[in-house]
Amino acid sequence: MKKKIPDKTVQRLSVYYRCLYFLSQQGTGEISSKSLADLLEMKPDQVRKDLSYFGKFGKRGSGYYVPDLVQQIAKILGLEHGRKVAVVGMGNLGTALAAYKGFEVLGFNVVATFDVSPQKIGKKIRGVMCYGMKDLNKVIKEKNIEMALLTVPPEVVQEVTSAIVAAGIKAILNFSSVTLNVPKGVKASDVDLASELKSLSYFMTTSNR
Amino acid sequence: MKKKIPDKTVQRLSVYYRCLYFLSQQGTGEISSKSLADLLEMKPDQVRKDLSYFGKFGKRGSGYYVPDLVQQIAKILGLEHGRKVAVVGMGNLGTALAAYKGFEVLGFNVVATFDVSPQKIGKKIRGVMCYGMKDLNKVIKEKNIEMALLTVPPEVVQEVTSAIVAAGIKAILNFSSVTLNVPKGVKASDVDLASELKSLSYFMTTSNR
């Protein structure tokens, strides 16, 4: 029964979640794959196919019951119980991320931040303490932190990665443009803004939609 | 002769560029698709196939001459002459982006920032002035700005998008999790950190590499 689920499907699941969460807040009861697809500018077939990888959540004739579907997707994505997140590297970007309120509603709670600079250590952002790197192990284990947003300078990325993996971090969102080397069992993913800009630039020069 | 070039290929081109640029700085002369692929943890076939969409840049027996290839890719991506960029919405994230030095070396120059808040207007970050939204048209036209990093609150994203498109912006990198509505001829692309986190969370629960 183990059919492999495309990465693309998982990514789209995140998008569905955002939209459905919003709809559930609005009090929407049921929605058809058609309406959801319209909202997201995609095809209904795609929506149904994606959901069908994980089960049968809909009802023929009427569609999907939004509150239930939100729950189901949250479960699939592992968002039901909230995930504890650390920000490592409290520079410009790290500070912005730590200050951002938008992650919380999705169940991602920044519960600690880390830096090497004595100027940063001991400061609080939104009530969250900035620890020194020597407390990495202790704090990550104590607070049971699973994910890290990695915003340190490129030169130290690999070294810091090793340290946080050793401390028990299981997933890393990496903002430097350095390819991360992580052991099996740890998932890393890159946010490469420079590459995004370059792609945009390409499409500007060719100007095909 | 118009074979369609996959989006994925363009994205990877950005990655090759970053790596090759770095290598050229190091003084590397030639590199084989194999070595480049190893560096990026991918297959040589993929590298060659991607490059072959745009021309024949290599030499059999020895590989690609790095300085030339960097040039060629820069040209393909439209990076030769530099692109002027504006940051719109100088909150936490916008400020971090405007302060970032890493875009410049790639030919992306932040030459203006915008906000509505009187507290932000008139301030300078890295020597770049923050203008009010009423100056949008004037400044974008005067400075010939083509791209925008959009970091305003979700509620006003669509409204602000319309304004900057009207002012002449041709490409937008959108950081809100709101799907942008842009006219044909304008390219928009989303950086959705929340979705990235959700995907990571999924892979953590299933823990398949």
Add this chain to the structure above:
DNA sequence: CACACTTTGTGAAATAATTCACAAGGTGTC
């Protein structure tokens, strides 16, 4: 309850992307 309409879930078909495999060149050594 019959019938006209919706909508899901899913194999099968169509498209798209990646990987293979190899001919055609190039390099270097003796």
Add this chain to the structure above:
DNA sequence: GACACCTTGTGAATTATTTCACAAAGTGTG
């Protein structure tokens, strides 16, 4: 210059993803 060894560029094969198309079910109206 002959031989052993690399490396590119690219059709063809393979694999992945999307789209199609339709049976099976649910809704609602009179």
